[in-house]
Amino acid sequence: MPTNRIDAAGAVDVHGLDAVALEPPEVASWLARRTSAAGDWDPRALAEAKGGTRVSVVLPARDEERTVGRIVTTIREVCAERLGLVDEIVVVDSRSTDATARTAAAAGATVVHQDEVLPELGRGEGKGEALWKSLYATTGDIIVFIDADLRDFGPHFVTGLLGPLLTDPSVGYVKGFYDRPLLGSSGERTGSGGRVTELVARPLLGLHWPLLTGFVQPLGGEYAGRRSLLERVPFVSGYGVELGLLIDLLDAHGLDALAQVDLGVRTHSHQSVHALGAMAAQLQLTAWSRLERGGWLVASAAPGRRLIQFERTERGHVPVPRDIALSERPPMIGVPAYAALARGR
Numbered sequence: 001m002p003t004n005r006i007d008a009a010g011a012v013d014v015h016g017l018d019a020v021a022l023e024p025p026e027v028a029s030w031l032a033r034r035t036s037a038a039g040d041w042d043p044r045a046l047a048e049a050k051g052g053t054r055v056s057v058v059l060p061a062r063d064e065e066r067t068v069g070r071i072v073t074t075i076r077e078v079c080a081e082r083l084g085l086v087d088e089i090v091v092v093d094s095r096s097t098d099a100t101a102r103t104a105a106a107a108g109a110t111v112v113h114q115d116e117v118l119p120e121l122g123r124g125e126g127k128g129e130a131l132w133k134s135l136y137a138t139t140g141d142i143i144v145f146i147d148a149d150l151r152d153f154g155p156h157f158v159t160g161l162l163g164p165l166l167t168d169p170s171v172g173y174v175k176g177f178y179d180r181p182l183l184g185s186s187g188e189r190t191g192s193g194g195r196v197t198e199l200v201a202r203p204l205l206g207l208h209w210p211l212l213t214g215f216v217q218p219l220g221g222e223y224a225g226r227r228s229l230l231e232r233v234p235f236v237s238g239y240g241v242e243l244g245l246l247i248d249l250l251d252a253h254g255l256d257a258l259a260q261v262d263l264g265v266r267t268h269s270h271q272s273v274h275a276l277g278a279m280a281a282q283l284q285l286t287a288w289s290r291l292e293r294g295g296w297l298v299a300s301a302a303p304g305r306r307l308i309q310f311e312r313t314e315r316g317h318v319p320v321p322r323d324i325a326l327s328e329r330p331p332m333i334g335v336p337a338y339a340a341l342a343r344g345r
């Protein structure tokens, strides 16, 4: 892990991050120890360090035909074929209605359909379901998760995330972080993205999980972890998965098992504010479930399952209900079919 500058005042300047303002104190020291940048990790040195460790890259994809092919091609040609850092690329087709599956396969990915993986366990919902099922559909000791809607993906996303995991056995989970410009309809930069991060996730972490406040992008969709950790935590359905994983991995392994890597800039397809409203509700339900599970919250009633939003029609504003109920999949290690598969590995 590269060292970071600490000036005379004790301020830790980690890639421009001033950690002195962070509380509690262990967050500042964590940030100094566990923050790096993609450029700190030499891909050829990583290939040496990789040895017999298998690496899978997973892309959860729902209707991403426009971007999934280029991302898969870049990972295959550079990270797998040229650098020898990636052993398999799996796209989880998450009920796409477009040519996502065909495009991903043509680019060289193995494509699995979300509802065809462990079908006997029923149909779960959303991104969290796609990621949980990817544990069954992959063979890597390390799994790298990359969103399939990225507009400016580069191989450094994968090499940067692998850096800490291939060189430090005490690191179990690595989150990417980046600048997140908001793109307008013609791809122009119109402001700051990460809207749910700034309006919901960061406040929740500041209020209830201050140890996680050093993560620059707690909801970022690019991250990597050791299978041995990921198979032993639950996966929240829908968009609660990133927040749930961060909280549960902190609880299970402590802050020092987690790390973050600066990947530069990330631009992606944006959802509507209404869709992000549902995402925000799912994050709040995820936080509620962890607060209740941890004994911080004693609920006298269960939270609601519906979000009412409004749309203007010729008849005026009409209420539009949206189901925001969350579920979660249990740790994959407890699934008999998975355990049998793991024995066979």
Ligand SMILES: O=c1ccn([C@@H]2O[C@H](COP(=O)(O)OP(=O)(O)O)[C@@H](O)[C@H]2O)c(=O)[nH]1
Binding pocket: 059, 060, 061, 062, 063, 064, 092, 094, 125, 126, 127, 130, 146, 147, 148, 149, 221, 268, 269, 270, 271
């Ligand atoms: O039910 C879903 C919803 C999303 N995704 C994928 O998860 C990633 C992140 O989702 P999205 O872009 O909708 O989230 P945002 O980045 O807008 O928060 C993308 O690759 C989506 O295609 C998925 O596989 N299944």
Ligand SMILES: O=C(O)[C@@H](COP(=O)(O)O)O[C@H]1O[C@H](CO)[C@@H](O)[C@H](O)[C@H]1O
Binding pocket: 127, 147, 180, 182, 192, 193, 194, 195, 196, 197, 198, 219, 220, 221, 222, 239, 240, 241, 242, 243, 269, 270, 271, 276, 279
């Ligand atoms: O960070 C965020 O606020 C949201 C929305 O981002 P934008 O406001 O559309 O840039 O995007 C992230 O959150 C999702 C829920 O955790 C993740 O699944 C996405 O991968 C991530 O892009």
